[in-house]
Amino acid sequence: MSDSADPAELQKHVKKYLLIGGILLAATAATIAIAFYEFPTHSMNIIVGMIVATIKASLVALIFMHLNHERPLIYKFLAFTTVFCVVLFVLFIFSNADPLVDHGFDAPLEAVEK
Amino acid sequence: MDIPYTVHARPDTGLYNAKVGIWLFLASEVMLFGGLFSSYIFLRLGADYPWPIHELDWTLGGINTVVLIASSVTVVWAWAAVKMRKHGLYKILMLITILCAAVFMVNKTIEYTGKLNHWSVTLTDGSILSGHLPKDEKGHYIPYQVKFEGQEITLTVSGMHRAVDANPVDYVLPHIEGGAPKFKAAPAAAAYSFAKAKSPDFSALGSSDWELNASTFAQIRSISLAAAREAWKAERDDKIALAEKALAAAEALPEGQERAYGIQEAKKALTSAKNFNQVPDTKIKLVATAPFKVAVEASKLLARQTADAIIFRDGSAATGKLLDDKFTLEADALDLRSLADQAREKSLAFDARYLGEKWQKHFIANRAAENKKFDEKYSDGKGGVTRDREKSATFKKHAYGLHLDSPEPKGDHGGALGDGPHHPVLHIESKDITFFSNYTPKLNTYYAIYFTLTGLHGLHVVAGALVLAYFLVFNGRMLREDPEHLANRIEVGGLFWHFVDLIWIFLFPLLYLL
Numbered sequence: 001m002s003d004s005a006d007p008a009e010l011q012k013h014v015k016k017y018l019l020i021g022g023i024l025l026a027a028t029a030a031t032i033a034i035a036f037y038e039f040p041t042h043s044m045n046i047i048v049g050m051i052v053a054t055i056k057a058s059l060v061a062l063i064f065m066h067l068n069h070e071r072p073l074i075y076k077f078l079a080f081t082t083v084f085c086v087v088l089f090v091l092f093i094f095s096n097a098d099p100l101v102d103h104g105f106d107a108p109l110e111a112v113e114k
Numbered sequence: 115m116d117i118p119y120t121v122h123a124r125p126d127t128g129l130y131n132a133k134v135g136i137w138l139f140l141a142s143e144v145m146l147f148g149g150l151f152s153s154y155i156f157l158r159l160g161a162d163y164p165w166p167i168h169e170l171d172w173t174l175g176g177i178n179t180v181v182l183i184a185s186s187v188t189v190v191w192a193w194a195a196v197k198m199r200k201h202g203l204y205k206i207l208m209l210i211t212i213l214c215a216a217v218f219m220v221n222k223t224i225e226y227t228g229k230l231n232h233w234s235v236t237l238t239d240g241s242i243l244s245g246h247l248p249k250d251e252k253g254h255y256i257p258y259q260v261k262f263e264g265q266e267i268t269l270t271v272s273g274m275h276r277a278v279d280a281n282p283v284d285y286v287l288p289h290i291e292g293g294a295p296k297f298k299a300a301p302a303a304a305a306y307s308f309a310k311a312k313s314p315d316f317s318a319l320g321s322s323d324w325e326l327n328a329s330t331f332a333q334i335r336s337i338s339l340a341a342a343r344e345a346w347k348a349e350r351d352d353k354i355a356l357a358e359k360a361l362a363a364a365e366a367l368p369e370g371q372e373r374a375y376g377i378q379e380a381k382k383a384l385t386s387a388k389n390f391n392q393v394p395d396t397k398i399k400l401v402a403t404a405p406f407k408v409a410v411e412a413s414k415l416l417a418r419q420t421a422d423a424i425i426f427r428d429g430s431a432a433t434g435k436l437l438d439d440k441f442t443l444e445a446d447a448l449d450l451r452s453l454a455d456q457a458r459e460k461s462l463a464f465d466a467r468y469l470g471e472k473w474q475k476h477f478i479a480n481r482a483a484e485n486k487k488f489d490e491k492y493s494d495g496k497g498g499v500t501r502d503r504e505k506s507a508t509f510k511k512h513a514y515g516l517h518l519d520s521p522e523p524k525g526d527h528g529g530a531l532g533d534g535p536h537h538p539v540l541h542i543e544s545k546d547i548t549f550f551s552n553y554t555p556k557l558n559t560y561y562a563i564y565f566t567l568t569g570l571h572g573l574h575v576v577a578g579a580l581v582l583a584y585f586l587v588f589n590g591r592m593l594r595e596d597p598e599h600l601a602n603r604i605e606v607g608g609l610f611w612h613f614v615d616l617i618w619i620f621l622f623p624l625l626y627l628l
Contacts, residue, residue: 010194017194021187028179028622032172035627040500042167042507042628049623056619064190064612071128074137081141088145088152092159 020063027056121599136606140613147617150567154624157559164451166560167507167628171228174221175626179618181221185214186615189582189608196601201593208586208604211611215579222572229553229561231255235443235542236549240452241461245445245518245537258550260419260439262408264295264432267326267400271338273346273393278416278429280335280398283328285428289414294325295406301334303341304397310352311345314338314396323403338396346393353387408432412439412550419544439544444537445469448477448516458514468540469518476523477516484513564625571621574614581607 031052039045062068067078118124119131127134158165192207234244247255269280287294300316314337324330357380364376408424416425419439425431448469450458458481464474488509492501503509518537555562585603592600 007198010198014191014194017187017190021183024183024186025180028176028183031623031627032176035168035172035623038506038508041505046628049628050620053620053623057616060186060612060616060619064186064615065609073127073129073134077137077141081144085144085148088148089155091152092155095156096159 016063020059024056024059027052031056121596121602130602132602132606133609136609140609143613147567147570150563150570151620151624154563154567157563161559163558164449164507164510167511168626169560170564170626171225172626174225175622178218178221179622181214181217182615182618185211185218186612188214189604189611193601193604193608196593196597196604199597201597204593205586208582212579212583212586215575215582218575219572222568222575232553233443234551234553234557235441235547237462237542237546238548239457239462241463242449242452243443243445243463243540243542244447244449245443245540248442248444248539256442257411258441259409259411260415260424260544261437262410262419262424262432262434263405263437264290264408264424264434265402265405266433267402268431268433269334269398269400270429271335271342271396271398273339273342273395278427280331280430281428282326282426282430283331285414285426286430286432287326289408289410289426291407291409294327296323296325296403297400298322298403299401301398301400303338304399306342306345306394306396308345308349308352308394310348311394312341314341314398316398326400334398338398339393342393342396346391349392350387350390353390354384357384357387405434407437440541441544441547441550443540443542445518445540446537447518448473449514450477450516451510451514453514462546468542469538472523473516473518473538480516481513484509488513567621568625571614571617574610574617578607578611578614582611 031049034048034052035045037045039048067074117131121130123130188207188211192204192211195201195204195207231246232244233247234242236242247258250256267282267286269282270278272279299322300319303313303316305311305313316334316337318337319330319333361377361380361384364373364380367373367376410424410426412419414427416427416429419436421436423431423433424436448461448463450461450463453461459474459478463469464471464477485503488501488503488506489499492499494500503513520536521538551557553561555565582604585600585607589600589603592603
C-alpha cells in the first residue's frame with residue numbers, strides 16, 4: 001500500500017508498473033521459448049519453467065500487490081499460507097517414497113541388492 | 115451502520131479494514147488453488163498414459179497471458195489515477211481492464227468449444243485416434259449414433275422404488291425414428307414368481323394397433339403396479355396363513371421346551387410374514403406391428419449394444435437387429451505411444467478397414483526419420499547417443515504418432531487437397547473400440563485437472579471483472595465525493611485481480627507448455 005498521495009511519487013509508481021508489465025511480457029516470451037528448447041531431461045524443462053513462473057509471480061506479488069512494503073499483519077497471514085502451501089506441494093514425496101525399500105527415488109536395482 | 119475504517123487505517127492493524135479482509139480471503143484462495151496444484155502433481159506423477167505435452171494450442175494461452183498481464187498493469191494504474199484525481203484516465207484504464215477480462219473469456223470459450231468438438235477413440239490394442247465428427251450440409255456435427263431395427267420392447271415396471279424403472283416416454287421414444295411405434299395385441303407380461311399371483315390383464319389397451327405414448331404407458335404402469343401389489347398381498351397373506359398354522363401347531367404341543375421353542379420360532383415367522391414387503395417387478399413384452407428404427411447416442415444406453423439387443427437408460431430393452439454402430443471419425447492424429455515398440459507398426463489403426471498400408475508405410479518412414487534426427491541431435495561422436503530416447507517426451511510424441519492432415523499420406527498424393535475432407539475418414543467398428551470421448555474431463559486425468567483448474571480460474575476472472583465493472587458503473591458518486599474510499603475499493607479489487615493473474619502465470623506453463 002502507498003499512503004503517499006503525492007502526484008509526483010505516484011507518477012513514479014506508474015512508470016514502475018509499466019516497466020514491470022514489460023518485464024512480465026518478456027518473461028512470458030522467455031517461458032514459451034524455453035518450453036520448446038529441449039534440456040537433457042524434461043524434468044529440467046519443468047524446473048526451469050517453474051523458476052521463471054515463480055519469478056514472474058513474485059514480481060506481481062511484490063510490485064503490483066505492494067507486498068514489498070506492507071504492514072506486518074499481512075506478512076503474518078501469508079507466512080501461514082506459505083507454510084501450508086509448501087506442505088501441499090511436497091506431499092507427493094510420501095506417495096512416491098517406498099517405505100519397505102528405502103533407497104531413494106531412481107536408485108538402480110544393483111545398488112539396492114549390494 | 116457504516117463499516118468503520120474504510121478510508122483511513124485502523125490504529126491497531128495499521129490497515130483499512132477491507133485490506134485485512136481481502137488478504138485473509140486471498141490466503142484462503144491460495145490454499146484452494148494450492149490444493150488443486152497439489153492434485154496436478156499427484157495426477158501427473160501417477161498418470162498411466164503419456165502425459166500430454168504441447169497438446170493444447172499455446173497461442174491462445176499465450177495471448178491470454180499477455181491480456182491478463184496488461185490488465186494487471188491497467189488496474190494498478192487505474193488505482194494510481196484515482197489517487198492522482200485523474201478521473202478520466204481512471205475510467206479509460208478500468209474499461210481496458212474489463213475489456214481484457216472479456217477477451218480472456220472469449221479466448222477461453224473458443225478453446226473449450228474446440229475441446230468439446232474434438233474426439234478421442236481408443237482401439238482395443240491401445241492405439242488412440244483423435245479427430246472430429248463428420249458434419250451435415252448445414253455444418254452441424256453428426257453425433258455418433260447406434261442404429262438399430264427393433265421388433266419388440268421389454269419394459270420392466272419396478273414394484274419397489276428403484277433407480278432403473280421403465281420410463282419409455284423419456285428414455286426410449288425420443289430415439290425412435292418416425293414417431294411412436296404401434297404394437298400388436300395387448301402386451302404380455304411374464305408371470306410373477308409368486309405361486310398364487312395372477313398376471314396383469316392389459317386387455318383395456320385394445321387388441322391391436324395401439325400406440326405406445328405417455329397415456330398408454332401410464333395405463334400399462336398402473337395396471338402393472340396394481341397387479342404387482344395384488345401379487346404381493348396374496349403372497350403375504352399366504353405366508354401369514356402358513357405362519358399362523360405353524361403357531362397353532364406349536365401351541366397344541368404339550369408344555370415343555372419343544373413347545374416354547376416352536377412358539378418362539380412361529381412368532382418370528384409370523385412377524386417376518388407380516389413385514390414381507392417385496393412388491394415384484396412386472397416384465398412386459400410389447401410386439402411391434404412393424405419393425406421400428408432406433409437411432410440413439412451410445413451415452414443414452416444403459417449397456418453396450420449387442421448384435422440383437424439394446425438396453426436404454428430406463429432398463430427397457432429392444433430386441434431386433436443392429437444396423438450400424440460404426441464410429442465415423444475424421445481422424446487428425448494417431449497416437450501409438452501406449453503400444454509396445456514392435457506392436458506399433460502393426461497397430462489396429464493400420465488395418466485395411468481403417469488407415470491402411472499407405473499410412474503404415476508413412477508411419478514407419480516417419481519413425482525412421484525421427485530416430486535419425488534424434489541420433490544426429492544427441493550424437494556423442496562415438497556412434498552412440500547422449501540421451502535415452504525413451505525418456506524424451508517430444509521424441510516419443512513425434513516418432514510414435516502421426517499427424518493425419520491429408521486424406522492420403524502426402525508424399526503419395528502430391529499433397530493436393532481439393533474440396534474433400536482434409537483428413538482420412540474412418541468408420542471404426544464398435545467391437546474395435548474400448549473407449550471414446552470428446553475432450554472433456556472424462557477423457558483422462560490431464561483433461562480432468564485442466565478443466566477444473568482453468569474452469570475455476572475462469573470463474574475468478576468473471577467474478578473479478580464484475581466487481582471492477584461495478585466500481586466503474588455504480589461508484590461514480592463516490593469517485594466525485596470520496597475518491598480515497600473508491601481508491602481503497604479499487605486497491606482491494608485490484609489485489610484480487612492480481613491474484614487471478616498470478617494463478618494464470620503458473621497455469622499457463624503447467625498446462626500448455628511443460
